[in-house]
Amino acid sequence: MAEGKKAKLGGACDVVIIGAGNGGLAAALALAVRGAKPLVLEQHNAPGGFATSFVRGRFEFEAALHELSSIGPENNKGGVRRFLEDEGGVDIDWVPIPEAYRVILTDSGMDARLPFGEAPFIDAIEEKVPGSREPLTRYFALCREVSGALGLLAKTAANPSPKRIMKDLKKFVAESADPFDDARRNASNVVTFLRTLPKTVDDVTLKMGIPPKAVDLLYPYWCYLGIPMSRMNFTIWAAMLIDYIDYGAWIPRLRSQEMSYAIEARVRELGGRVEYNTRVERVLVERGRVKGVVTASGETIKTSAVIANTSPAQLYGSLVNPASEAPAAALRNVNSRKLGGAGFVVYLGLDASPVELGVNDYGYFISKTMDTDAVYGSMEKLDLVDMQATICLNNAIPDCSPPGTTIISMTTLYKPGVWDSVKPKEYAALKNRIADAMITQFDDALGTDIRSWVEEIEVATPATFARYARSFNGGIYGYELDPWDSIIPRILSEKEESYIKGLEVAGGFATMGHGFSSSLISGRSAGLKTLAGLGG
Amino acid sequence: MSELIKFDGFKDMAALLELLPERKKRMKEASAEPQTGDAMAALARALHPDIQRLVITDVREEAAGARVFRLVPDKESGASSLAVFRAGQYLSLKLDISGVRVARPYSISSSPADADDGGFYEITIRKKDGGFLSEHAWKEWREGTKIEASGPAGFFCVEPLRDARHIVGLAGGSGITPFRSMIKDIAETGADVKFTLLYGVNRPEEIMFKSDLEAFAAQAPDRISVHFVCCEPDAAWCGPTGFLTADSIRKLAGDPAGKSFFICGPQAMYSFLETELKQFDLPKKRMRREVFGETADVASHPEYPPDAAGKAFSMTVHCGSETTVIPAKANESALVALERAGIAPPSECRSGECGFCASILLKGKVFVIPETDRRRLAAKKFGVFHPCSSYPVTDIEVKVPLDKS
Ligand SMILES: Cc1cc2nc3c(=O)[nH]c(=O)nc-3n(C[C@H](O)[C@H](O)[C@H](O)COP(=O)(O)OP(=O)(O)OC[C@H]3O[C@@H](n4cnc5c(N)ncnc54)[C@H](O)[C@@H]3O)c2cc1C
Ligand code: FES
Numbered sequence: 001m002a003e004g005k006k007a008k009l010g011g012a013c014d015v016v017i018i019g020a021g022n023g024g025l026a027a028a029l030a031l032a033v034r035g036a037k038p039l040v041l042e043q044h045n046a047p048g049g050f051a052t053s054f055v056r057g058r059f060e061f062e063a064a065l066h067e068l069s070s071i072g073p074e075n076n077k078g079g080v081r082r083f084l085e086d087e088g089g090v091d092i093d094w095v096p097i098p099e100a101y102r103v104i105l106t107d108s109g110m111d112a113r114l115p116f117g118e119a120p121f122i123d124a125i126e127e128k129v130p131g132s133r134e135p136l137t138r139y140f141a142l143c144r145e146v147s148g149a150l151g152l153l154a155k156t157a158a159n160p161s162p163k164r165i166m167k168d169l170k171k172f173v174a175e176s177a178d179p180f181d182d183a184r185r186n187a188s189n190v191v192t193f194l195r196t197l198p199k200t201v202d203d204v205t206l207k208m209g210i211p212p213k214a215v216d217l218l219y220p221y222w223c224y225l226g227i228p229m230s231r232m233n234f235t236i237w238a239a240m241l242i243d244y245i246d247y248g249a250w251i252p253r254l255r256s257q258e259m260s261y262a263i264e265a266r267v268r269e270l271g272g273r274v275e276y277n278t279r280v281e282r283v284l285v286e287r288g289r290v291k292g293v294v295t296a297s298g299e300t301i302k303t304s305a306v307i308a309n310t311s312p313a314q315l316y317g318s319l320v321n322p323a324s325e326a327p328a329a330a331l332r333n334v335n336s337r338k339l340g341g342a343g344f345v346v347y348l349g350l351d352a353s354p355v356e357l358g359v360n361d362y363g364y365f366i367s368k369t370m371d372t373d374a375v376y377g378s379m380e381k382l383d384l385v386d387m388q389a390t391i392c393l394n395n396a397i398p399d400c401s402p403p404g405t406t407i408i409s410m411t412t413l414y415k416p417g418v419w420d421s422v423k424p425k426e427y428a429a430l431k432n433r434i435a436d437a438m439i440t441q442f443d444d445a446l447g448t449d450i451r452s453w454v455e456e457i458e459v460a461t462p463a464t465f466a467r468y469a470r471s472f473n474g475g476i477y478g479y480e481l482d483p484w485d486s487i488i489p490r491i492l493s494e495k496e497e498s499y500i501k502g503l504e505v506a507g508g509f510a511t512m513g514h515g516f517s518s519s520l521i522s523g524r525s526a527g528l529k530t531l532a533g534l535g536g
Numbered sequence: 537m538s539e540l541i542k543f544d545g546f547k548d549m550a551a552l553l554e555l556l557p558e559r560k561k562r563m564k565e566a567s568a569e570p571q572t573g574d575a576m577a578a579l580a581r582a583l584h585p586d587i588q589r590l591v592i593t594d595v596r597e598e599a600a601g602a603r604v605f606r607l608v609p610d611k612e613s614g615a616s617s618l619a620v621f622r623a624g625q626y627l628s629l630k631l632d633i634s635g636v637r638v639a640r641p642y643s644i645s646s647s648p649a650d651a652d653d654g655g656f657y658e659i660t661i662r663k664k665d666g667g668f669l670s671e672h673a674w675k676e677w678r679e680g681t682k683i684e685a686s687g688p689a690g691f692f693c694v695e696p697l698r699d700a701r702h703i704v705g706l707a708g709g710s711g712i713t714p715f716r717s718m719i720k721d722i723a724e725t726g727a728d729v730k731f732t733l734l735y736g737v738n739r740p741e742e743i744m745f746k747s748d749l750e751a752f753a754a755q756a757p758d759r760i761s762v763h764f765v766c767c768e769p770d771a772a773w774c775g776p777t778g779f780l781t782a783d784s785i786r787k788l789a790g791d792p793a794g795k796s797f798f799i800c801g802p803q804a805m806y807s808f809l810e811t812e813l814k815q816f817d818l819p820k821k822r823m824r825r826e827v828f829g830e831t832a833d834v835a836s837h838p839e840y841p842p843d844a845a846g847k848a849f850s851m852t853v854h855c856g857s858e859t860t861v862i863p864a865k866a867n868e869s870a871l872v873a874l875e876r877a878g879i880a881p882p883s884e885c886r887s888g889e890c891g892f893c894a895s896i897l898l899k900g901k902v903f904v905i906p907e908t909d910r911r912r913l914a915a916k917k918f919g920v921f922h923p924c925s926s927y928p929v930t931d932i933e934v935k936v937p938l939d940k941s
Contacts, residue, residue: 009938010857045882045894045937046915055889055910056691058820198555258914265918275856276894277882277937296940317570328568336566342576351821420575424582424620425652436697454698455821467580474576484558492556 009275009295012302013039015530016293018280018319019309021049021469022516023507025263026523027307027530029088032270034531039303040264040272041295043279048260049309049469049507050476051516056456059349059401061409063460063468064476065256066224066363066391067097067249069240070517078247079151080517083524084259090266093253097396100244102361103220104445107369112217113361116248125217132214139208139218140245142192143238149193150239150487193235198483201229201237219372220365223389224515226341226413226477228372233486236513243517251396256516279470283308283315283503285325290502294321305530309507309523311472313339320500330499337485340477340514341379341413342462346435349456350406354394357406358448362395364388366445382419382430384437385412408450410438416473419462431459478507478514487513504530582619584687586940587630589613592681593656599744601663602710603674604645608656610682618651621688623721624714624798624826627659628686628884633672637880637939640669641829641887643713643800644688645745647720657685660744662710689884692800692826694718694729699796700822702730704789706780706809708801709737714826715800716745719760723752732789733762736780736805740766740773763788780805782812792816800826827887830869831905834927840903844929852933854898855879864932870895870902870923874936881923881936888925893937897921900932 015031017024020042028038046052050064070078071094077085084090100114100121114124118140126133196204201222205215221240225232252258264274279296283306292302308315312334316326354360367375368386378386393400393407401407422430439451462474479485490511498504508514510522594606609615626643644651646658664670677683692714694703705715712735722731737743743764753760765776765784776784786792797818799809806825813823831837835845844866851864851873864873871883871893884890888908897919904911908925915921923936 008856008858045891046912046920053912053914055912060912194552197552252914254913254917257912258917261914261918261920275938277940279940297938313571314574317572323570326570329563331568331570332563332566334566334571335569336562351819417575419579422579424579427579427583427620428622432695432697439697451697455819457695457698462576463579463583466574466576467584470577472577473574484555484562486555488552489555489559493559 009039009041009278009299009301011300013037014303014534015039015305015307016041016280016301016303017307017309017506018283018293019043019049019470019507020047020260020264020274021309021507022051022260022519023510023523023526024049024307024309025051025260025267026083026520027309027504027506027527028267028272028274029084029090029263030524030527031531032267032272033088036272036531036534038267038272038307039301040267040274041278041280041293042274042276043296043470044468045276046257046260047264047274048257050465050471051256051260052468053255053257054458056347056458057349059405059407059456060255061347061349061407061458062251062255062391062393064343064345065251065516066389066411067244067251068516069243069249070247070521071250072247076247078243080520083520084263088263088266090259090262092259092262094250095253095397097249097251097362099361099363100249101220101363101365103217103365103367105216105367105369106445108213108216110213110216114217116245118245121245125214128217129211129214132211135209135211136214136218139205139210140242142196142204142208143242145192146196146235146238147242150235196234196238197488199234200483201232201234204234205229216370219370220367222372223365223387223413225481225513227480227482228376230373231480231482233481233483235488236481236486253397280319282321283319285320285322285500285503288325288327288499288501290500305502305504305534307504307506307523307526307530310470310505311475311478311509312505313472314470315503315505316499325500327499333497333499338480338482339416339473339475340480342416342419342474343460343465343476344385344412344414344434344462345460346410346438347456347458347460348408348410348439348450348454349401350408350450350453351404351455352406352453353404354392354406357450357453358446359392359406359408359450360395362391362393364390364392364442364446366390366442379413380415380418382414382422384434384441385414388412388438388441390442405455406453408442410442412438413477414462416475419474422463427461427463431461435459476508476514478509481513487511502530502533585619586687588619588627588685588687589615590657590683590685592677592679592683595678598660599746600739600741602660602744603663604658604660605673605677606646606656606658607683607685609654613682617654618657619687620651621648622693623648623717624693625688625690626714626885627657627688629659629669630684630686631669631672633668636875636878638669638875639686639880639883639886641689641885643690643692643717643826645713645716647717647724649721649724660710660713660716686884689890690826691889692798692824694796694798696729698821699729699824700794701728702732702795704785704792704795704797705731705733706785706797706799706801707733707735708780708805709742710744711799711801711805711826712744713800715798716748719749719752719762722760723755726756729759731760733760734765734780734785734788735763736765736767736801738767740770780809780812782815785812792818795822797823798825799823801828803828803832827885827889827908829886830872830924831908834867834903834905837903837905839906841929844903849900849928850931851928852899852931853877853879854933854935855881856938864928866927866929868927870921870926870928870932870934873928874923879936880939882939883924886924888922891922893923894920895923895937896935898933898935900928900930902926902932903929
């Protein structure tokens with residue numbers, strides 16, 4: 001019965017999706033619900049990419065997700081939830097995160113717990129820093145206008161142009177009924193939006209008269225974008241801030257792996273195929289058109305459409321074949337952009353309850369200061385970084401681990417290149433040294449002693465992310481969102497920067513930027529664009 | 537509102553437009569060299585190669601029925617170095633035995649330093665009567681035989697951020713192999729841990745690495761101590777006798793409090809020790825055990841559905857775009873049924889732990905041994921199962937992943 005041995009993938013198909021990460025799965029779902037039959041090829045043995053989990057002893061750790069934006073409650077669903085549930089028919093058990101975050105700044109001793117919802121959020125800051133309420137209220141109004149306008153543009157049809165955007169924005173102001181964004185509408189946002197478009201977060205925020213200590217409390221979400229506020233584009237920041245504060249944040253009950261398995265199962269149910277352990281080595285291109293892909297085992301699959309859930313660097317640098325089919329403009333595009341941070345995570349299974357440990361919040365931003373340039377600078381050295389974003393899963397899902405135990409994961413970022421010189425031989429000791437220092441960083445900031453309760457520990461480095469998710473250089477944060485490479489310039493340049501017919505990029509490196517929600521949204525739009533190309 | 541909100545159409549439009557020329561300019565000025573390098577992918581590959589091509593340079597008898605195979609990079613196939621590993625890890629050896637592709641995990645019994653600079657790994661195989669790979673190895677493997685192996689895998693390693701400073705290793709039979717690596721490593725590196733080994737065997741001639749282990753202990757007497765415990769001693773035996781029990785452990789290793797216990801040995805020994813160690817009232821984190829591979833007698837598990845025992849089922853297998861129907865015995869794991877039929881999905885631990893063999897159960901039922909069920913919660917919810925630790929109890933239909941090669 002040797003025929004099983006020669007099992008093949010079947011020669012040809014309409015759309016091949018390279019990678020079953022958030023972007024790839026969302027693209028597959030968007031296609032499958034519209035009747036297309038995508039073939040998803042994933043090198044790993046489970047779906048999800050970063051949207052995954054792993055088991056050690058009696059603990060199941062979330063690999064990457066801290067919290068998802070754009071989910072929202074049943075009666076006020078955000079865009080991502082509408083996509084997955086209403087459009088995709090994917091059923092996920094969403095659990096709300098109890099509070100926005102706890103921020104601890106170790107240099108100044110600032111320690112605050114901030115709730116979701118604009119009014120409570122501002123109240124909490126006012127309580128710590130009197131005199132913040134009035135400027136913060138203005139600031140939120142401004143962010144809300146920008147966010148509303150961006151929400152509209154994200155839905156703008158193909159062929160965006162400055163003129164088109166202007167027209168859309170005017171229409172947006174004139175009309176009121178917009179089912180997609182009703183929570184975010186505000187009338188004066190055209191001007192605000194355009195005015196702040198080329199600005200950095202600091203440019204706008206520091207002019208609003210917000211007391212510096214209140215700015216410190218406002219800024220922690222910068223960690224999720226990973227570029228200092230002196231460079232981060234204000235538009236994307238405003239959208240993120242409003243999204244979290246208005247809709248709250250959510251996680252799937254069974255870790256993000258629940259989401260990836262749920263989407264995968266739905267795609268299969270709709271007639272799509274998902275194959276694991278199957279690495280794509282080449283994307284065949286002829287005269288600027290996609291012709292097929294070749295897998296690591298040497299099988300060629302003919303197709304006219306490929307959605308790559310990879311970085312453009314990998315796509316144009318090594319996947320596109322022959323290399324002469326990678327246009328110089330595409331390579332220049334890739335080289336002009338700045339790779340975002342690479343991940344480093346310490347996962348701890350502790351044999352004491354959160355109450356016994358004194359760890360009572362879900363999300364912690366522990367940082368030396370809120371001087372984001374300084375903290376970013378510390379990511380350039382192969383040493384303890386000045387910041388960790390830490391979650392205690394039990395404080396959102398009490399029964400995520402056995403009674404009397406706790407799951408904590410601590411994340412920080414390194415700039416690309418920092419780990420390049422690490423030799424395999426010194427790798428294990430190095431990651432342990434940094435993990436050790438991060439545990440001390442946490443215990444010192446909270447006055448706890450989690451160190452004594454470690455039952456399981458695992459440490460993921462940029463090499464780990466490169467291994468499991470093939471992420472380019474271990475990056476987890478796509479390209480940096482400087483004003484010139486933020487969402488709007490990307491949207492406006494999409495057509496011009498589409499270099500090969502039939503080829504789309506989905507995921508953290510795509511137009512909408514990184515993060516779970518953005519990757520899902522960009523996957524969806526890659527699916528839709530591909531479908532349009534197929535004439536569907 | 538603030539001065540930011542005053543309308544000036546021209547200026548505002550310009551603001552939008554100025555970003556685009558900047559973007560274009562940056563792209564124009566950038567290099568057109570492809571980025572082919574990815575240092576993190578290279579590091580990941582060095583640490584976790586998909587495959588290592590090795591060749592045997594030495595075979596030696598270690599004890600009754602056990603052989604040590606020394607493996608070095610196979611220069612002829614272009615390999616020049618070995619992936620670094622942590623003492624306690626295993627390799628999954630992949631081979632074709634009369635047209636059947638199988639894989640078996642074997643702990644590395646040499647130390648991490650032995651593998652440096654194109655050095656060697658050693659694996660030590662105990663011959664098992666009727667064993668598929670071990671009998672083949674006995675018959676066929678000699679100097680010059682080429683072997684394919686996975687990268688180092690597994691989690692049975694001493695972890696300073698987790699374990700006590702004093703480790704007690706409890707070994708039974710061929711379960712000594714990872715401990716030899718750990719102890720040699722501690723002797724060589726001067727690591728700041730104490731290690732007490734209690735090694736239980738049936739008969740004196742079964743003791744593997746006796747002189748090696750004694751030599752490591754002599755090298756670092758303040759950190760390493762080794763005790764052999766024999767069930768059926770001969771007249772010449774003068775060490776402790778009997779099983780490893782709570783009493784003998786306490787006698788030889790001292791007060792169990794504040795120590796980490798590492799256990800590796802046959803399934804029966806583990807079950808026995810589990811009960812014995814209960815008397816010590818240790819926290820869970822102080823007891824770690826290596827996985828023990830496929831279960832020999834699944835039907836004897838108390839939760840096994842009795843009417844399935846001894847039956848033969850059919851398994852409809854979707855692999856890639858092909859579908860095959862194959863036989864599957866109740867007492868063999870679904871993975872063995874697949875391998876017998878020439879379908880070789882990936883596998884490493886063969887113990888339910890690593891997830892390499894993860895497949896989807898589309899129809900029918902399997903028995904998953906609860907103690908070896910290491911699937912993720914979402915995997916269970918969506919019908920994912922690990923064939924290496926699952927046994928069909930009805931006809932089943934499954935989707936299995938393709939083999940990488
Ligand atoms: C983490 C780990 C580390 C280990 N380390 C060691 C070690 O250091 N030293 C050591 O000696 N052992 C070790 N083992 C055990 C080892 O992996 C093997 O299980 C052991 O050597 C027995 O394998 P076998 O192939 O000889 O026998 P089995 O796999 O038990 O074969 C038994 C039966 O199955 C049949 N069979 C199985 N597969 C097929 C097939 N594909 N086609 C036809 N028939 C088949 C055979 O005919 C035979 O009847 C380790 C196990 C684990 C999980
Ligand atoms: S081979 Fe490891 S889980 Fe099956």
